[in-house]
Amino acid sequence: MSRIQGGSRSLTSDWVAALRALYSEAPHDLAIIDDPAAVRLLSPALRWTVRGAAAVPFGVRALHRVLGTASFGLSYGVPLRTAAIDEAVRRSVDAGTRQVMVLGAGLDARAWRMPELAECVVFELDHPSTQAYKRERVAELDPLCREVRHCAIDFEHQTLGGVLGDAGFDASRPSMWIWEGVTMYLTPEAVDATLTAIAELSAPGSRLAVTYLPHDYAVPWLQRAGEIGARVIGEHLRARHEPAKLRGRLEDHGFELESDTWAGEWATGRWSEQERARLRVWERLAVARRL
Numbered sequence: 001m002s003r004i005q006g007g008s009r010s011l012t013s014d015w016v017a018a019l020r021a022l023y024s025e026a027p028h029d030l031a032i033i034d035d036p037a038a039v040r041l042l043s044p045a046l047r048w049t050v051r052g053a054a055a056v057p058f059g060v061r062a063l064h065r066v067l068g069t070a071s072f073g074l075s076y077g078v079p080l081r082t083a084a085i086d087e088a089v090r091r092s093v094d095a096g097t098r099q100v101m102v103l104g105a106g107l108d109a110r111a112w113r114m115p116e117l118a119e120c121v122v123f124e125l126d127h128p129s130t131q132a133y134k135r136e137r138v139a140e141l142d143p144l145c146r147e148v149r150h151c152a153i154d155f156e157h158q159t160l161g162g163v164l165g166d167a168g169f170d171a172s173r174p175s176m177w178i179w180e181g182v183t184m185y186l187t188p189e190a191v192d193a194t195l196t197a198i199a200e201l202s203a204p205g206s207r208l209a210v211t212y213l214p215h216d217y218a219v220p221w222l223q224r225a226g227e228i229g230a231r232v233i234g235e236h237l238r239a240r241h242e243p244a245k246l247r248g249r250l251e252d253h254g255f256e257l258e259s260d261t262w263a264g265e266w267a268t269g270r271w272s273e274q275e276r277a278r279l280r281v282w283e284r285l286a287v288a289r290r291l
Contacts, residue, residue, distance in 0.1 A: 013107045018038075021041075022060060023079040025054035033086065037109035038107070039051065072280060076279055081180065081266060081285055084261065085211075085285065086114065089114070093120060098119055099170065100120050100176045101175055101178065103160075104181075124151060125160070161201055173203055177207065180211050184239055188238075191249075195250070207258075208286075210285070210288075211284065214240060216281070243260055250286065254290055258289055260287075263281070263282065263283070
């Protein structure tokens with residue numbers, strides 16, 4: 001089985017956790033998710049920023065608009081995609097799934113905020129240094145899932161199957177795979193290698209929720225700005241995918257596409273039409289079922 005590539009904790013993880021925390025404090029018309037654990041995972045500076053915004057009238061609303069303008073709408077999509085994946089997880093759990101894998105878990109807090117996971121074992125896979133930081137931050141929190149299994153993985157030398165097998169993963173049972181905000185930082189070859197690994201470990205009925213960057217996610221100058229911004233926070237945008245071709249890749253690995261959506265659809269029922277008009281197609285979310 002091919003190895004999965006990745007790295008240690010970067011500013012990306014902090015940025016995503018800060019947005020989750022911010023929108024947990026948002027007024028009802030902007031609220032997206034309820035993630036009380038997110039603020040515990042933040043650095044002191046980011047924690048102060050979120051709590052400071054929440055402490056003053058219109059603070060969160062103002063920060064929402066400032067960040068959205070500065071990021072050309074990217075900051076809106078990040079927490080919305082988390083909420084959309086949460087819905088996919090709930091549907092999978094309702095169908096009987098009891099194993100949830102979070103690939104490149106970063107500062108994801110689903111195990112500590114989703115009561116729907118009460119009967120599930122959550123396997124968090126990430127670089128050892130990232131997991132050490134996170135485990136220190138959540139040491140005093142009780143998970144809402146049945147159990148969290150931290151699977152530290154050296155992506156350069158270990159395989160997904162080997163690490164999960166050592167953690168007691170049962171490949172004969174359906175699983176829910178979460179691959180959020182990662183594929184754009186991997187080469188196309190690494191993406192295919194990961195899909196192969198997931199397929200080999202997925203029993204029929206398993207589901208995969210994967211976000212990806214489409215080729216036409218922005219006009220050329222904005223794409224260039226996005227690439228520069230990614231480098232500033234220590235990342236490199238390496239892979240973009242046409243929706244039709246991604247669907248073909250999933251089918252080649254034994255998955256049937258159930259949905260392929262973007263932020264405008266994730267915001268339906270959450271935000272007003274005026275707020276949805278500010279959204280851009282930065283990422284898409286594909287949810288697929290193993291045949």
